[in-house]
Amino acid sequence: xxxxxxxxxxxxxxxxxxxxxxxxxxxxxxxxxxxxxxxxxxxxxxxxxxxxxxxxxxxxxxxxxxxxxxxxxxxxxxxxxxxxxxxxxxxxxxxxxxxxxxxxxxxxxxxxxxxxxxxxxxxxxxxxxxxxxxxxxxxxxxxxxxxxxxxxxxxxxxxxxxxxxxxxxxxxx
Numbered sequence: 001x002x003x004x005x006x007x008x009x010x011x012x013x014x015x016x017x018x019x020x021x022x023x024x025x026x027x028x029x030x031x032x033x034x035x036x037x038x039x040x041x042x043x044x045x046x047x048x049x050x051x052x053x054x055x056x057x058x059x060x061x062x063x064x065x066x067x068x069x070x071x072x073x074x075x076x077x078x079x080x081x082x083x084x085x086x087x088x089x090x091x092x093x094x095x096x097x098x099x100x101x102x103x104x105x106x107x108x109x110x111x112x113x114x115x116x117x118x119x120x121x122x123x124x125x126x127x128x129x130x131x132x133x134x135x136x137x138x139x140x141x142x143x144x145x146x147x148x149x150x151x152x153x154x155x156x157x158x159x160x161x162x163x164x165x166x167x168x169x170x171x172x173x
Contacts, residue, residue: 008063013151014117014133015072015143016124017083017091024124026117027070027091029143030151032057037112040069041102044095050104059148061113069114071097073107074140086138109144134159 014026038054041047048054061070071092076084080094090107100106119127127133136158142151156163 009117011152013142013155014062015085015138017070017072017085017116019124021121023121024117024119027059027061027072027111027113028117029059029061029072029111029113030148031060032148033060033114037098037101040112041098044098046095046099046102048102050102053101053104053106056112057148059111059113061115062117064116064118066115068093068116069098069112070116071101071107071110071112072143073097073110074144075107077107089138089140089143109140111143134161 009028011030012028013030015029016024016026018025035058036054037056037058038048038051040058041054072085072089073092074089076082076088076090077092077097079090079092079097079100082090082092082094082097084090097106097110098112101110101112128135134156136155139155139158142154142158146154153163
């Protein structure tokens with residue numbers, strides 16, 4: 001929502017990967033950085049034979065664990081550290097998926113982010129109750145096909161909202 005004051009989440013679309021009684025984990029999917037996957041591969045000493053993958057942008061996934069990488073991908077596949085999110089989307093944090101991607105053997109669709117968003121028990125629920133977030137079902141076209149700078153508006157449109165018509169101010173009658 002426009003009223004969310006935290007600059008880490010201003011105009012972000014956050015893909016919630018896990019939500020349980022202990023808390024929640026998400027990855028911001030609309031903040032590409034200037035860093036490319038090729039730079040990540042070089043730092044990790046991963047050989048690259050897929051130049052188109054090396055040119056992909058790395059996303060700023062959130063303020064938590066900024067040194068850790070997360071690959072949101074489809075299909076789920078069989079990687080060392082994968083959390084299945086729904087039927088055909090996974091989130092992997094192990095290097096084996098990066099090595100496969102660098103060789104052109106990775107998942108058909110993938111987004112790489114450093115850092116994530118995290119909430120303690122009940123925290124995200126309270127933010128929902130405070131009307132800090134709009135929520136919608138995940139959309140793989142938005143996640144993998146749409147340009148990052150269009151995702152915030154498109155996510156709102158999924159629930160019939162024109163984000164430009166929302167205000168961060170509350171009215172009192």
